[in-house]
Amino acid sequence: MSSRLGLFLSTLIAAFICIGCGENSPPDESAPPAQPAAAAEQSSAPVPNLQKDPRVAAYLQQQVQMQRTALDGAGRIEVHSAWHYTGFSFLSPDPNAQVPARLVAVDATISGHTAAFDIDDVEIVDGVTNYSYGSRPHFAYLDLDTGELLPGGQGPAPAPKAQRVLLIYGFPKNTKSLKLAYWNKIQTAEAVPIAASGWGIPHPPTEKTNKLGGPGLKLGD
Numbered sequence: 001m002s003s004r005l006g007l008f009l010s011t012l013i014a015a016f017i018c019i020g021c022g023e024n025s026p027p028d029e030s031a032p033p034a035q036p037a038a039a040a041e042q043s044s045a046p047v048p049n050l051q052k053d054p055r056v057a058a059y060l061q062q063q064v065q066m067q068r069t070a071l072d073g074a075g076r077i078e079v080h081s082a083w084h085y086t087g088f089s090f091l092s093p094d095p096n097a098q099v100p101a102r103l104v105a106v107d108a109t110i111s112g113h114t115a116a117f118d119i120d121d122v123e124i125v126d127g128v129t130n131y132s133y134g135s136r137p138h139f140a141y142l143d144l145d146t147g148e149l150l151p152g153g154q155g156p157a158p159a160p161k162a163q164r165v166l167l168i169y170g171f172p173k174n175t176k177s178l179k180l181a182y183w184n185k186i187q188t189a190e191a192v193p194i195a196a197s198g199w200g201i202p203h204p205p206t207e208k209t210n211k212l213g214g215p216g217l218k219l220g221d
Contacts, residue, residue, distance in 0.1 A: 075113030075160065077122070077180050077187040080147070082106045087200015089138045089168045100173040104194055106137075107147060108180065111162035123184075124169040127177025127191030132184070138168040140201060149201065166201070 085105035093101035106124070110117065123135045141150045142164040149166075150156075156163035171178065177191035 076111050078109045079188050079192045080107040082178055082192045083195035083198030085168055085200055088203040091138050091170055093170050101170050102173045104169055104171045106167040109162055109164045113159050115159045121183055123181040124171055125179040125181050126175055127179050133171055140166045142166055
């Protein structure tokens with residue numbers, strides 16, 4: 001009886017020792033490392049081919065057609081002069097911009113265009129590097145002959161008749177010349193120098209206020 005009990009205890013102790021050895025034994029370096037589940041799923045996922053996606057193809061085709069239509073209606077843009085602008089504008093350079101900026105004005109005539117032409121799409125471009133600094137200028141229509149501002153409410157002649165415009169842009173302060181472009185196509189063959197000064201749109205009159213900050217009232221009204 002005692003020998004059987006001793007044999008049983010010996011067997012039980014050996015089993016515990018084997019279990020402990022299995023937990024503390026070093027990993028088998030010859031076995032390949034297990035791949036994480038997330039990585040396995042990611043590697044097995046198919047990569048979409050955007051070139052064959054009909055939605056992408058339709059979008060690209062639409063963009064190309066829009067550019068062709070825009071360029072067909074661009075006509076010709078002739079720049080008369082450009083200058084550092086200090087008059088009234090809805091635009092204002094960002095004083096915290098990494099590249100110091102200023103406002104510049106461009107006196108230009110547009111001719112031979114169609115009704116699809118959009119002044120908002122006229123871009124201002126560095127005269128040397130041809131780098132575009134964007135579109136959407138503040139603009140005003142001018143008299144075709146004198147270059148003076150048209151009276152309020154009076155618009156330009158309809159396309160394709162020529163129209164003269166004042167275009168105002170934010171532009172790098174140290175850039176000395178400019179060009180104009182329309183839908184990424186340069187419209188002015190030669191760079192136009194930026195003069196130090198020129199005329200500007202008059203600032204609108206400011207409304208008089210009373211001491212409380214409200215609009216002033218004329219006596220007798």
